[in-house]
Amino acid sequence: MTSVTHAAPGRWRRGGRRREGLRALLWLSPWLIGVSIFFIYPLLSSVYFSFHRYDMYTLEYVGLDNWRYLFQDPRVLTSAENTLWLVVVMVPATVLFALALAQLVTRLKAGVSLFRTIFYLPSLVPMVAGTVTFVYLMNPASGPWNQFLALFGITGPDWFGDAAWSKPSLTLLALWSCGQVTVIFMAALLDVPKHLYEAAAIDGAGAWRQFRSVTLPTISPVLMFSAVTGVIYALQYFTQAMIASRVASGATDSAGNSFTPGYPDESLLTLPQWLFYVGFRDYSMGYACVLALLLFGASMVFTLILLRQFRRAEEAA
Structure with missing residues (x-):
């Protein structure tokens, strides 16, 4: 009985922290979406295309050729x-x-x-x-x-x-x-x-x-x-x-x-x-x-x- 009594407040505290974290993510979601679309995705795309020969139509992997040039x-x-x-x-x-x-x-x-x-x-x-x-x-x-x-x-x-x-x-x-x-x-x-x-x-x-x-x-x-x-x-x-x-x-x-x-x-x-x-x-x-x-x-x-x-x-x- 004592272990159950002590476990319930612990679960309640963990649930409260989880709800606070989700609430914080909800408020931060416009910023996170904007950063992901307009910063992280273009940055990762630039890294990806830097290893390719890309002329807006064809894509060919060239390794480090662009970096050597x-x-x-x-x-x-x-x-x-x-x-x-x-x-x-x-x-x-x-x-x-x-x-x-x-x-x-x-x-x-x-x-x-x-x-x-x-x-x-x-x-x-x-x-x-x-x-x-x-x-x-x-x-x-x-x-x-x-x-x-x-x-x-x-x-x-x-x-x-x-x-x-x-x-x-x-x-x-x-x-x-x-x-x-x-x-x-x-x-x-x-x-x-x-x-x-x-x-x-x-x-x-x-x-x-x-x-x-x-x-x-x-x-x-x-x-x-x-x-x-x-x-x-x-x-x-x-x-x-x-x-x-x-x-x-x-x-x-x-x-x-x-x-x-x-x-x-x-x-x-x-x-x-x-x-x-x-x-x-x-x-x-x-x-x-x-x-x-x-x-x-x-x-x-x-x-x-x-x-x-x-x-x-x-x-x-």
Whole structure:
């Protein structure tokens, strides 16, 4: 009788836990279904197709041939170097520029709403329209930017026609359209408690010391978010580079007019662009899946490195 009495509450507790687990799965089911359909299934499919020669019609198992060709494709190294340049140069420049703008606007005594709107407006311009306009503005022959520089005796370069200036030109485009990141930083800066600045000022800390010891530690989660999303965005950089190359080269898709991706001299060829041309122009979907997995792995590695660095910085602070 005693064993039955003790067993019943145990079964009741196990049944309660089971019901709670099923209830949790029920609430999580929309997310689980979405992740399974839009992430896990495409990822597993990419791994499967990477071992096949697939042209959208026929499927042939080729083993590691696609992976071996990855180390023989000369454009993979070129596109990887260009993409890495964007990650190392464009992302830090954009984050720091947006943080500087946010710091400047939050310290203004008047006109905050006006300047916030001015800085945010470029981010509302569609990517294609903004890139086309930017290329024409920086045209060395007829663009107003070089004409403005000529007033000061400066000879402007061929911004999007010179391989040495093409990626810095895209960086300028990114700085021009960083309004969304600027607004996020502004919200973070306005949430920094005022009493922390007052305590630092009483201790004799100057503006730079306050920024380093108060502002940066407080907004570090937002800074980490901006850096991680910026790196992922740079690894997926496609539209602006492709449109800038096409407009600067004057190429179209008309018959008899072929376009070499990455103009000028493949300086704007990024990994997503090369993936697109391999998959949807050459119809080599198996090799395109290899490039997609390479991008996925690079995104994971960079994200883990950034998270570890931010964690170390927080522990040191």
